[in-house]
Amino acid sequence: MGPKKGQTGGNKAKLGKQTTQQNAAPEETDQDERLQAIVLSDSYQTRFQPLTLETPRCLLPLCNTPLLEYTFEFLALAGVSEVIVVCCAHADQIQEYIANSRWSNPSSPFTIETVLSPESVSVGDAMRDLDAKGLITSDFLLVSGDIVCNVPFDKVLADHRQRRAKDKNAIMTMVLREASPFHRTRARAESAIFVLDEQTNQCVHYEEIKTRKHMKQISLDPEIFNKHTDLAIRNDFIDCHIDICSPDVPALFTENFDYNHIRKDFVHGILTSDLLGKTIFAHIVTDNYAARVRSLQTYDAVSKDVISRWTYPITPDSNLLADQTxxxxxxxxxxxxxxxxxxxxxxxxxxxxxxxxxxxxxxxxxxxxxxxxxxxxxxxxxxxxxxxxxxxxxxxxxxxxxxxxxxxxxxxxxxxxxxxxxxxxxxxxxxxxxxxxxxxxKYLGEEDKKVDTDAVGADGDGYVYEDASEAEEDDDYEEIVNSSGLVYNMASLNASDTSFSTVSADQAHRKSRRRRVSTASNNTVASEDSDEDSFLREAQASVERAVAENHDLDIAALELSTLRMAKNAQFHEVRAATIAALIGRISHLINSNTLKARAAVESVLNRWGPLFRRQVFDQADQIDFLLLIQRDCTRRMQGSSILLHAINCLYDQDILEEEAILTWWYQDPQRKEDADMVKVGELVPRWLEWLTTAEEESDS
Incomplete structure (x- = not known):
């Protein structure tokens, strides 16, 4: 966790260029070792309007704390020593907020300078403005003012600097968080394909996916295959636009005035240029949390993640503001x-x-x-x-x-x-x-200020806001409206079925389901089944070996992650294999009279349950997870008791959330798709009754 809040600073900053000098780094610090950060306070979008007509996005509250606080907290954890905040819209509000925040105190871990860029209308303009001012003196961290991230940054920075020491043309490292395709914090309207060298994580091709255009193929330069023998085509990343850049990056924006966006213009342009010879790498994060509040959809998702403590230690009770309790x-x-x-x-x-x-x-x-x-x-x-x-x-x-x-x-x-x-x-x-x-x-021009009584009522006060600019300028406006709203338009989501259950008991069910949804040939289906079954067997064996030999939890998780990537398996299969191994271990302890059901469950899941934190990411995953446990328990002696105590144990560990459990029990038809599934859940209502009673007592 970052440093505890002190008192807010009393010094007011002047408009324009603003710097806190009290906590300037010692002069003897090696300039090359100091890490600068550029924070883009403006999103150059209208997705949060009309809210952002009056308040900059970076100061909108997320769980009652301004978004900019989460960004600064991440920069403090990352070891940044100098922060430059680029301000466009509402610059006065941002400057006033920073001047009165703890980040302007002498005890702040970094200095802050605000730079006005009132003419900028894109990230490219902001970068060109920074280049013209000559403020970039070393490698820097480029982020937006709307990120929530707890990723340790030492290794990311060390790897980047090591590459730079060997090759000055390695100008950027993109930090990408691995996640399932339907993870709730993925921006639905902004998806992309990254083609990476599997040995070095060099990004050799980048292409945005336009969902509405039903993109089915990408074109790769044949020269790529001559230079890189092992390539991975990835679409399973949350891209928060957290980048470590060399000082060459702003200069390249200046040289290319058509570069406006950091990904679809700059990264795509660099990778397709035959003349520049620059290289870009990816650092893939499989643990920890990283997300960006880039739409109303992700605002909702990240809020839920903060509340559910996926972002620990950055949680509401960490009280990021001095007066929070x-x-x-x-x-x-x-x-x-x-x-x-x-x-x-x-x-x-x-x-x-x-x-x-x-x-x-x-x-x-x-x-x-x-x-x-x-x-x-x-x-x-x-x-x-x-x-x-x-x-x-x-x-x-x-x-x-x-x-x-x-x-x-x-x-x-x-x-x-x-x-x-x-x-x-x-x-x-x-x-x-x-x-x-x-x-x-209520924020409209004077000529438009006529109360819309149809929308707010006769005694109401307000108007319907309609933004035509984005519809006119964005070819994918309809897609963005459907995908980035607070409530996602599920009709536009090609969601997969909540799938099959355990490793050994449900293979026939898996195959019949795939036949219903797949358009591939029978040979392809058979091949996929074979690959999937192979992964499930190997993954289950890996977990069983880790339990038997009492491996370190991180080593066990790394082995599973490596196997998953090697077999191109989904997280569903990882969960299925892990559940089969752990429930099997619990069943063995019970059947051998070593432990009673509750003690056996707690013994295994208290030690190995944290593995699931790296496999379960959102409510849909939790429901799938519950179905997998339920299905596995149907073939175990004392399966009802195992299921009951497993739910309780995983709930206590915050791996399962109450909302997901209730949705699974009351709404998911697969929970009662056969008599065995119904029977094994016969003790669950007892636990739900306890949960309701406990909640009512805490409310009273």
């Missing part, structure tokens, strides 16, 4: 001091409640973030929503999967539908339904 409670509930909760209200799992907020009788809040000083009336229902500071929600209102910004008022009995945005100080009258495709704001 969050405390963690069971079920991923975080409460600040000074909140007032009526006796009959319910604060359910995965919820954050800020200081000074009052919640009245009968209100139920689930999976949501509530800001400070909010007033929430009686019998209100809030689910998967983001309520910022100083919001008033009157009696009987319903808010689902929406963002309600500072100072807004939601009238009694109104319904804000999933996907809606109610911007700053908008007032919704009583009995109004705000459709999910609506974005309401």
């Amino acid at each position: 969050f405390q963690y409670q069971r079920g991923h509930i975080y409460k600040e001091d000074g909140i007032v909760l009526a006796r009959s209200c319910r604060i359910n799992s995965c919820t954050v409640v800020g200081a000074g907020t009052a919640v009245d009788d009968g209100t139920v809040i689930t999976g949501s973030v509530i800001g400070r000083r909010c007033k929430i009336g009686k019998n209100v229902s809030i689910r998967s929503a983001y309520i910022w500071d100083d919001v008033t929600i009157e009696d009987d209102a319903i808010i689902e999967s929406a963002i309600i910004a500072n100072g807004a008022v939601i009238g009694a009995s109104s319904h804000v539908a999933p996907g809606a945005i109610v911007s700053y100080n908008v007032k919704i009258d009583t009995n109004i339904v705000v459709d999910g495709n609506k974005r309401l704001t």
